Amino acid sequence: MSAPDEAAYLAAASKLLGLPIRPEHQEAVQTAFAVLCAQAALIRDFPLPAQTEAAPRFTP
Amino acid sequence: MEFFELSAVEIATRVRAGKLSASQVLAAHIRRIEALDPVLNCFTSKTFERARAEAAWVDATVQAGGDPGPLAGVPFAVKNLFDIVGLPTLAGSKIRREAAPPKQDSPHVQRLNEAGAVLLGALNMDEFAYGFVTENAHDGPTRNPHDTTRIAGGSSGGSAASVAAGLCVLALGSDTNGSIRLPAGLTGIYGLKPSYGRVTRAGTFPFVDSFDHIGPFARSAADLALAYDVLQDEDEASPVLGEAADAARVAVLDDWFQHGASAEMLEAVRIVADALGGTDSVTLPEAKRARAAAFCISAFEGGQLHKPNLIARPQDYDPATLPRLIAGALQPAETIYQAQRFRAWFREQALKLFERHDLLLAPATPITAPLIGQPSFELAGEQVPLRANIGLYTQPISFIGLPVVCVPVASAKLPRGVQIIAAPGREALALAAAARLEAACVLAAAVVG
Numbered sequence: 001m002s003a004p005d006e007a008a009y010l011a012a013a014s015k016l017l018g019l020p021i022r023p024e025h026q027e028a029v030q031t032a033f034a035v036l037c038a039q040a041a042l043i044r045d046f047p048l049p050a051q052t053e054a055a056p057r058f059t060p
Numbered sequence: 061m062e063f064f065e066l067s068a069v070e071i072a073t074r075v076r077a078g079k080l081s082a083s084q085v086l087a088a089h090i091r092r093i094e095a096l097d098p099v100l101n102c103f104t105s106k107t108f109e110r111a112r113a114e115a116a117w118v119d120a121t122v123q124a125g126g127d128p129g130p131l132a133g134v135p136f137a138v139k140n141l142f143d144i145v146g147l148p149t150l151a152g153s154k155i156r157r158e159a160a161p162p163k164q165d166s167p168h169v170q171r172l173n174e175a176g177a178v179l180l181g182a183l184n185m186d187e188f189a190y191g192f193v194t195e196n197a198h199d200g201p202t203r204n205p206h207d208t209t210r211i212a213g214g215s216s217g218g219s220a221a222s223v224a225a226g227l228c229v230l231a232l233g234s235d236t237n238g239s240i241r242l243p244a245g246l247t248g249i250y251g252l253k254p255s256y257g258r259v260t261r262a263g264t265f266p267f268v269d270s271f272d273h274i275g276p277f278a279r280s281a282a283d284l285a286l287a288y289d290v291l292q293d294e295d296e297a298s299p300v301l302g303e304a305a306d307a308a309r310v311a312v313l314d315d316w317f318q319h320g321a322s323a324e325m326l327e328a329v330r331i332v333a334d335a336l337g338g339t340d341s342v343t344l345p346e347a348k349r350a351r352a353a354a355f356c357i358s359a360f361e362g363g364q365l366h367k368p369n370l371i372a373r374p375q376d377y378d379p380a381t382l383p384r385l386i387a388g389a390l391q392p393a394e395t396i397y398q399a400q401r402f403r404a405w406f407r408e409q410a411l412k413l414f415e416r417h418d419l420l421l422a423p424a425t426p427i428t429a430p431l432i433g434q435p436s437f438e439l440a441g442e443q444v445p446l447r448a449n450i451g452l453y454t455q456p457i458s459f460i461g462l463p464v465v466c467v468p469v470a471s472a473k474l475p476r477g478v479q480i481i482a483a484p485g486r487e488a489l490a491l492a493a494a495a496r497l498e499a500a501c502v503l504a505a506a507v508v509g
Contacts, residue, residue, distance in 0.1 A: 036391060039351075046349055046398075048398075
């Protein structure tokens with residue numbers, strides 16, 4: 001995702017989820033989000049078997 | 061030897077035998093705190109009146125022929141995210157200074173008290189445990205007793221530095237991505253991050269439900285095992301120290317866990333491997349992605365936890381914490397779902413390694429303690445941001461809840477921590493390996509300063 005795309009996503013998600021970003025925090029939040037996007041790409045790009053579940057296991 | 065240099069085992073043994081009073085031990089530690097803490101900045105609250113009452117009870121119990129417990133007269137302190145009656149549970153924040161003080165101590169404080177230990181106070185940390193440096197915007201930085209221009213690590217920096225400097229004998233902290241192992245390593249003491257779920261998190265302020273762990277700090281393997289045994293009911297580590305480790309199959313983690321580490325940190329791992337007879341190297345596959353997944357889940361769960369205050373009081377957060385929490389809370393659901401799926405896959409890869417090896421070794425940090433305020437460090441020839449990267453080797457391990465003892469390898473310069481990683485539920489084996497290394501004079505955790 002490009003920087004403008006990330007900024008657009010953040011603006012939309014902020015509105016949708018009701019978590020406003022004050023103007024004085026905008027730049028720092030965008031920087032932090034860019035770092036998260038780079039990390040997220042490492043996970044998104046990794047193929048996992050369909051059987052791999054996110055659900056926790058309960059072992060007696 | 062001064063009283064503040066004694067181990068928990070030595071203090072409890074002598075106090076229970078009536079050869080040393082808990083009040084004397086306490087007085088020595090209070091003097092030590094008053095002398096050193098104005099510089100080190102470990103304590104955010106001191107509970108000396110309470111401690112005097114607890115020490116008096118221990119002494120009275122011994123005088124009456126009773127047994128105050130296995131930690132009789134041992135001074136301890138806790139990261140300020142543990143509930144202490146009468147004190148707001150700060151979790152390193154400004155926001156929680158107005159929180160109602162808890163009506164009861166956390167179960168951990170209760171258990172240590174019931175074992176005869178004496179509570180000295182609450183300790184500095186990164187705000188809401190979201191950091192590795194304990195350069196707290198509200199309470200100031202905690203300084204490393206080995207060099208006060210350097211960080212003690214975080215987020216349990218006050219816990220580690222107070223034990224290293226002899227301000228207390230035991231301390232408790234929490235570890236979500238490395239917050240026990242990293243400060244233990246940088247200050248040259250022992251830290252235990254137990255298996256996920258083994259020690260209750262009740263009575264502590266949370267950060268990331270998926271990864272939060274509670275554990276102890278100490279200056280010897282026996283003290284660490286004793287504190288761990290008091291904190292939980294399922295295991296018995298103290299009685300088997302020195303027995304189980306001899307036959308352990310030990311391997312060094314390569315690839316991610318060596319990439320970029322300084323020569324002195326790699327040497328520390330080799331020293332531990334040699335002393336434990338570990339000649340194999342093994343790869344925990346995709347550790348880089350595990351670190352990434354832990355990074356995203358931490359920001360998301362932390363951000364969601366704090367959402368009401370991120371909306372109402374953003375100006376009251378540490379500027380180092382706020383943007384990461386907001387950005388984390390706004391991540392797409394796909395990222396978190398895939399990160400949790402990856403967690404299940406990665407755990408299976410780690411469990412396969414434990415079919416052929418019992419203990420895995422890795423550095424606690426890529427470098428020794430950096431300077432306070434240092435923005436970056438060199439990793440594999442590249443300058444990288446310090447706060448985001450100093451936990452590279454701890455994050456993939458807490459991601460899947462494996463138990464780890466961080467041990468202080470003897471060093472002529474700054475302390476070097478090595479992680480001894482075991483399969484889930486095998487804390488006792490990692491503690492036994494630490495005791496074996498200690499007996500071989502490979503480790504050093506004497507009081508400094």
